[in-house]
Amino acid sequence: GENVEQHPSTLSVQEGDSAVIKCTYSDSASNYFPWYKQELGKGPQLIIDIRSNVGEKKDQRIAVTLNKTAKHFSLHITETQPEDSAVYFCAASPPYYGGSQGNLIFGKGTKLSVKP
């Protein structure tokens, strides 16, 4: 089955710097890759996603890149702010017969700390 590896497990940056989190996946049939931000005491919040037919997607300070050949995708956060501090999870969605995409396989998470 699908397996997702995420690195690094912790990341500390100065406010204003960029942060990059990388994930690799094993199932070449996976076709959807979301990123979630989880703050303490809350559920994961979808921040950006990318489908397998797209190489890059950007939303203000956040961008995601996908390399299908190498089976890896990355989250880029520019001009980091203290409120970006949280745990970030990548995920991959392998297709399931019947059209289900409800099965997200998550990485172990990256704890991002942005120092003022």
Place this chain on the structure above:
Amino acid sequence: KAGVTQTPRYLIKTRGQQVTLSCSPISGHRSVSWYQQTPGQGLQFLFEYFSETQRNKGNFPGRFSGRQFSNSRSEMNVSTLELGDSALYLCASSLDAGISSYEQYFGPGTRLTVT
């Protein structure tokens, strides 16, 4: 539009008991997925329901079960609780209609503690 709601938010149970958790998806969303989150194993997929039918299932024992009602609300049940079942149980809903159907939106979770 209201987000995904889960009840109760916190629960303490004793080993051997059973528990039922509830999830109300975003209005109009038809798919509901359940996940277990623990410090050791991270986020793991339990099962997905669509149109009152289980459409996908993860690698959890049969003690974990769920159902979905005609209004898309979902419940999950854990029988014969074990200490290792202590976790944050998260529900996520998805529109499941066309190109936006992949996006899953999570609720705040139910924190289950088994003593």
